[in-house]
Amino acid sequence: SQQGEEDPQALSIQEGENATMNCSYKTSINNLQWYRQNSGRGLVHLILIRSNEREKHSGRLRVTLDTSKKSSSLLITASRAADTASYFCATDLLLTNSGYALNFGKGTSLLVTP
Amino acid sequence: EAGVAQSPRYKIIEKRQSVAFWCNPISGHATLYWYQQILGQGPKLLIQFQNNGVVDDSQLPKDRFSAERLKGVDSTLKIQPAKLEDSAVYLCASSLEGGAGNTIYFGEGSWLTVV
Numbered sequence: 001s002q003q004g005e006e007d008p009q010a011l012s013i014q015e016g017e018n019a020t021m022n023c024s025y026k027t028s029i030n031n032l033q034w035y036r037q038n039s040g041r042g043l044v045h046l047i048l049i050r051s052n053e054r055e056k057h058s059g060r061l062r063v064t065l066d067t068s069k070k071s072s073s074l075l076i077t078a079s080r081a082a083d084t085a086s087y088f089c090a091t092d093l094l095l096t097n098s099g100y101a102l103n104f105g106k107g108t109s110l111l112v113t114p
Numbered sequence: 115e116a117g118v119a120q121s122p123r124y125k126i127i128e129k130r131q132s133v134a135f136w137c138n139p140i141s142g143h144a145t146l147y148w149y150q151q152i153l154g155q156g157p158k159l160l161i162q163f164q165n166n167g168v169v170d171d172s173q174l175p176k177d178r179f180s181a182e183r184l185k186g187v188d189s190t191l192k193i194q195p196a197k198l199e200d201s202a203v204y205l206c207a208s209s210l211e212g213g214a215g216n217t218i219y220f221g222e223g224s225w226l227t228v229v
Binding site: 004030031033035040041042043044045048050088090092093095096099100101102103104105106107 | 118145154155170207212213214219221223225
């Protein structure tokens with residue numbers, strides 16, 4: 001089952017505005033990652049935040065993590081048309097043989113208009 | 115550094131036919147994953163390999179899906195016979211190791227339409 005749930009499902013903003021996407025999850029995590037997927041393409045890793053971190057920055061991206069609320073947010077500042085994509089949060093999925101994979105939410109579809 | 119390579123990019127088949135997808139991971143990556151992504155949803159793990167061994171295939175519909183990574187490098191995912199609900203993007207991904215917190219690198223995907 002999908003661990004993370006992104007909110008909103010779809011977001012439409014104008015260039016220059018900030019975009020905020022939220023992710024809620026159900027069980028304890030070691031890490032939470034955010035990925036971007038452009039239409040018709042594969043997923044691209046954006047940022048990883050560990051459970052003992054509260055905030056992380058990468059360029060125009062800012063990720064926060066609140067483990068008490070089991071939630072994370074991704075903020076994209078000064079958005080550009082090229083930021084138009086689907087954004088997914090992913091948590092570690094513990095597998096039956098003690099391996100790990102990623103468990104993805106359904107994603108937020110972001111549209112940035114010029 | 116070359117990324118994860120997948121082929122074919124697009125495939126249209128009739129139900130009950132078979133199809134095979136090929137993946138070549140990033141050089142040196144021990145862990146390989148196949149994910150299925152249905153339109154409008156997030157990717158769902160089908161199978162994970164560590165070198166040439168299966169780590170987890172609990173979500174692989176084994177009556178019709180099979181996957182192998184015989185020499186611990188490239189991998190093939192096969193569907194036989196295909197059903198309409200198998201229409202999806204099949205994403206191959208790889209990582210250096212399979213531990214928690216490893217960055218997973220995805221290929222562009224193989225788009226399957228079953229008619």
